[in-house]
Amino acid sequence: MAVSSEDDFHYSSNSTYRTASSSLRADQEALLEKLLDHPSPGLQRPKDRFSGTYIIFFSLGIGGLLPWNFFVTAKEYWIFKLHNCSIPATREKPEDSDILNYFESYLAVASTVPSVLCLMANFLLVNRVPIHVRVLASLVVMLAIFVVMTVLVKVDTSSWTHGFFAVIIICMVILSGASTIFNSSVLGMTGSFPMRNSQALISGGGMGGTISAVASLVDLAASSDVTDSALAFFLTADVFLSLCIGLYLLLPRLEYARYYMKPVWPAHVFSDEEQPPQDCPNAPLVAPRSSDSPTPPLRPILKKTASLGFCVIYLFFITSLVFPAISANIESLNKGSGSLWTTKFFVPLTTFLLYNFADLCGRQITAWIQVPGPRSQVLPGLALLRTCLVPLLVLCNYQPRVHLQTVVFQSDIYPVVFTSLLGLSNGYLSTLPLIYGPKIVPRELAEATGVVMSFYLYLGLVLGSAFSTLLVHLI
16 A cells, blocks of 8 residues: 555644655645645635634534433433323333333433444445535434424323334434434534634534533523423524524635635545556645545544544543443432532532533633644553543442442542543543544545544443443442
């Protein structure tokens, strides 16, 4: 394979490009112009006026996760609707009890399986279906799902709870698939932009989680009707998804965005028998692939992103191993006092809001600090170091405890500190490899690499969620 080694790449805060040698300087300069992060002296790069593109990507990051978070946050509403609505059932049928007891498990399966399948499909569609079609179609599908959910809020479903349950699961399957295609496509698209735009998208996702946690707290404190809360959640999602559609349509109208959205040919990696032409001064190091094989080459992407992929997988594995399965069951040591802080608000504040806010702060820090770099061995080391957070959280006041009776940390301040570290380290350390990934490959492979990086993320979440069940039983 005639592919340059990783040592031939130069990394900066906004781009990754190969350094030029005396024999290939003309070819390298042609590639630099394709990458567009560092244009040739005669090519003027426009400025992001009023940070318009940054704000749009930040908003798209919120829109990619906020609706899904609202769907999951409305847990009490789903239980209410499945529990024969306004009149609590006195004699539940066995199948009704099964639906209520394992509702979260059903939602988890309905969310995870289509996400993985849609990631694979999206990789195959990278060079077959234009990105604007995939992004707009996924946003419209998500909006349609939430419009249906909004209409059903005030509909009496007590006579068809099993049918309503089927509607919920079908909607979750479609929503998860569309959300996955949207998030992975936009992440891939930002690979063609300077790195700050990828960071904006990922930070927007953190803001989506924080808004959801705040909304849940407000609902817990002020609302007395679960249907009113769900209606507020779903209407907010409707409005924000409509806003995202408008913002995405606005994006190509910005000169700065148009500059980086210039189309490139699908990448083709030369084999040993098929060497790149050396006599053409403008021949790129990665040539256009013929139209009969539009699937991006997976092996070079996996090879280039192996170290970063490990970091993403392990970081999200540790996070989903303890959050929320462990952290959401850590109770206040003063719960017996009966105060609202130690009973009603302790978990929502110290677990969900604190974690999401710390995660958002970690993601936002990467806008100014990007250390360690993509080739550093410190990054995998820091990812592995987060393993120590697992026993620290387990040894807090997790309840109920069956096998491990010892509670080492006899103060409520400890879970606050540990959850803050969990969120902050997850936000910072996971954002770095996600924004580095599309930058260490040629621009032609940036979008496909974004999809692969999303697959690493989902793989870590799936593995962590699976092992969290085992960890809970060990405690």
